[in-house]
Amino acid sequence: SQKIEQNSEALNIQEGKTATLTCNYTNYSPAYLQWYRQDPGRGPVFLLLIRENEKEKRKERLKVTFDTTLKQSLFHITASQPADSATYLCALDSSASKIIFGSGTRLSIRP
């Protein structure tokens, strides 16, 4: 069955450093992969989408890479800030417009 794994349950880094989160998937070839941010008590918020024919996409301090050979996406936050502390979810398209989610990585940025 399709499986999405986010390798780190939690990640703690120093403010100003680059945070790198990993997402791996198996048994599927998605047309695109997405990253969402979720704050406590809130629904996830869409951040970035990268398509299977794209290797990298950027949005302000965010960068996503997509390696369809390795079946892996990396999500980077550069110049991290305490306000970036949240849970980040990787997601990919399944069949019939359904989107399935990884388990998430809880990121903490310490001042």
Add this chain to the structure above:
Amino acid sequence: SAVISQKPSRDICQRGTSLTIQCQVDSQVTMMFWYRQQPGQSLTLIATANQGSEATYESGFVIDKFPISRPNLTFSTLTVSNMSPEDSSIYLCSVLLFNEKLFFGSGTQLSVL
């Protein structure tokens, strides 16, 4: 984007009772979904709410336990029936826009005693 209003935002219920969660969207959308997020876990898709027809349920979820209505393109309800403590979760309504981006309501935090 879309503005999605979900209510109630939280509720505490007794086992054996049922709770209906409402989801209102500020624009007409084709694809609407219900997810569950158990404590400390990620999101699990419960079903796709289809306008004018029965919902499409994912493996492990059945209509008798989670009946869904979708009377029009802006509104849906999810009922959690005959609740047990294992149903304690956050329930999230979401819509798919531009065929690829999900937008979520703020969720319903359900606790079953």
